[in-house]
Amino acid sequence: SNAGSLSIKDSAGTGTVVSVDKTGVQSGSIKLDASTGKITGVTDGLVAAGSKEAVNGGQLDAVKAIANTGWKLTTDKTGTGAVAGSSVEQITPDETVTFIAGDNIAVEQAGNKVTVATKKDVVFDSVTAGGTVINNSGLSFVDSTGTLVANSPSISKTGINAGNQKITNVKAGDVNSTSTDAVNGSQLYTAQNNVKNVLGSSTQIDATGNLTSTNIGGVTGANTVHDAIQQVNNTATNAKTQADKGLNFAVNGVTPADNVQLGETVNFANGTNTTATYDAATNTYKYSLNDTLSLSNAGSLSIKDSAGTGTVVSVDKTGVQSGSIKLDASTGKITGVTDGLVAAGSKEAVNGGQLDAVKAIANTGWKLTTDKTGTGAVAGSSVEQITPDETVTFIAGDNIAVEQAGNKVTVATKKDVVFDRVTSTDILGNTSILSATGIITQDKDGKKSASLSNTGLFVAEMNATGNTLSSSSLEAGKLTVKGTNTLVLDSVKGTLTGLSNKTLGSGDFASQGRAATEEQLNRAQSNVASILGGNAANNGGLLSMSNIGGTGESTIDDAIKSVNQVANNANKGWNVSTNGGTANNVKPNDTVDFSNKDGNVTVSNQGNNITVDLNKDIDLGAAGSVTTGDTKIDNNGLTIAGGPSVTKNGIDAGKQKVTNVADGKITADSQDAVNGGQIHDMMGAGAYDTNGNLSNIGGTGQSNINDAIAAVNKTAVQSKSTVTEGSNIKVVSNSNADGSTNYTVSTADDITLNSVTAKDINAGTVTTDKVVAGNTTVDSSGLSIKNGPSVTASGIDAGSKVVSNVSNGVQNSDAVNMGQLSQYLGGGAGYNNITQSFDAPNYQVNGGSYNNVGDALGALNQADQALGNRITNLGDQLQQAFYSTNQRIDDVEKKANAGIAAAMALENAPYIPGKYTYAAGAAYHGGENAIGLTLRKTADNGRWSLTGGVAAGSSGDPSVRVGISGVID
Structure with a gap:
């Protein structure tokens, strides 16, 4: 009943191992609480592979905490790396970490692998490789501190600066009226040697004034340019005649051939299932069979064996045939498949015959019938075939309880059973019969030894095979059966005592039909508590347990659900994506691999820190490039938009100057670039105008040597000149060592001028009594201006004029200007342009108006005294208020x-x-x-x-x- 309880004592009978009542089951520290449904008192179970021990909420909470901890993410740098944001972020299970590709970086995700690499085409503000810097300005060289290296080359939008270094191995540039190519030393040597031959005494000139040459251009007998060109032209004409014949092409030897003239294009086109390619390295045209073939309905494909005699695979419109195996295109069937291996791990194909055998076995199912042993009863014993997907129903008859949990079915007797008659017979044939009228015990011969019915209790003396019921008594509702063990049935207390079976696990345990004792029940409850672990306790037969496995649950079902929930949460893992793309889930114990795809970045980790570094040396491949502003480096070389370029084909200055070029070697075999300075030295400094153009060779004003010589000749004729003294001028002539006349022109010792105008006069010391310049007079007393200011030893007299543009005074003796005075006085003080007078300030103090500083200060003093008295009174009041508040x-x-x-x-x-x-x-x-x-x-x-x-x-x-x-x- 609701007030009933069950207690199982320990072997000594002094302590309760298991107790059961309406509140639940208690066994040791474990409590199965019926009201809360919790199992409490569960000690920590073993957490290991294969462990069957229950875990508690504390252990599960620790697992939950670990699972929910996830992992941490932060950023760091090495070398010249840059980091924006380095907070430590906790990445919890099922959270997504996004890897974003920044400038010049490519992030590729394949499942749980993330690859970080540089892009094929990168754009940098600046690229530094050792001491070489490429940025938006171009290319330059710096030292370890980043300072530009003196006398080092540079390339920018405005041109190439050779940094006072040689430009060597320069290919000869074009020399014509429009050429902007750089010329090398040998070209300049040739030009210089020609000039020397034309102008020098060693020049070989024939009688007609022309240079004499033999075998021009290697053409034998061509001693003039005309002869050389004529012979070359004849050779070219013959070559053209042959070239005009063109080339003949035929297909499979079929004529007529197709004639292709030089300059026309022969196109090697892709054929059916073939691809035409050209290999520039070997100058070879190739036709290759496509990897993917597309055949017409009449087409077919055969793959021969290594000997070329047998067909291994054939493909046509009917399907694919390989040996006995046929993939039939019309039926969609694969035929001729031999029996495959049917075993764990087998990857072999199976055929319909094998599957049919499996199907037959699967459709056989199993058989169901009934039978009996002992006194069992059977109603119906036909053999029933149970086929797959058929349902077998277990029906609970009288006194039977059937329980289903998933695919497990438990059949047991009900806790409360109802029988018309219960008969129990021991191995000696003695029988006990329990019926609605009472209970009867009798021997194997049917002689009644005792009975209990509504008419009373009957006990007979008997002696059978040495078992003697010597005496019996019934007193005041108590029945005592004496023997080796005295049994007492107390109807008042409702107890049966004196049973000797108090332990569990004996050899004949649970085989004799004996009644269980409190001690056995208590031991059973204690065993249950021990199996449950944790705080499971047997308190006088009541089994209790709470917080199973630290889950906070009090039933095993709820605890398992809680563990599964935590395990499921832990198994969610976290998500990883790149550039906002599709996220991939990373499960616990999965590996996320950060790999280097193109070899230009190094991915490393130290503990939980992942570092992605751009390599010191990067290789973007033939198709890659580096761009910084207008400067780009690719497989072809270096180019600057709107500026110079350095490519495999040479250096193109981009219509910019090549500056700071070191002196190149000027010899017949030199390929060094020469600079303007060298040419300038050749022509002389005075030969150039401010723009660097030849304009005054030898001071003649001519821009070419011929005109300069002509001008010199003309000047020589007109070389005589005369110099005449003018007013205030003195001329002295004398002869130079080369015979020319030198004239020295100077001012006279005494000069007479109408006026002198000069920006700056530097006359050393000038001594005079008085200088008068218009209205201004300078004499021994000082400087004075008529009707204006004066500066004398007595001071400065402004002459009733405004002294303007006066700087702010700083020292005590400095003059102050109107701005300073108005600023410091305030109160509207300042000069009034209308009244042409100074307006006095106006100060408002304590309700009064004052126009001078002294009166305003006096009023302010009185106001300060009054304010001080009011502040004192306010302080007293506040002090009293604070005292009351504190109280x-x-x-x-x-x-x-x-x-x-x-x-x-x-x-x-x-x-x-x-x-x-x-x-x-x-x-x-x-x-x-x-x-x-x-x-x-x-x-x-x-x-x-x-x-x-x-x-x-x-x-x-x-x-x-x-x-x-x-x-x-």
């Missing part, structure tokens, strides 16, 4: 502490059914104390309780409480 806060704190002490003093009186109980208490808290008294009345049946209490503290009013509690079924 009230202290009172509130004392009352609060007293209230807490009063609540602590109200003890709970005990619950005793049908009794009045009380409890008294005293408490101290925060400097205050209190006493309390509690009175409780509990109902006779213990199902409700009424309580009341009063407590008084050292401060404040008394506290009173009442309450009622009860039991709800």
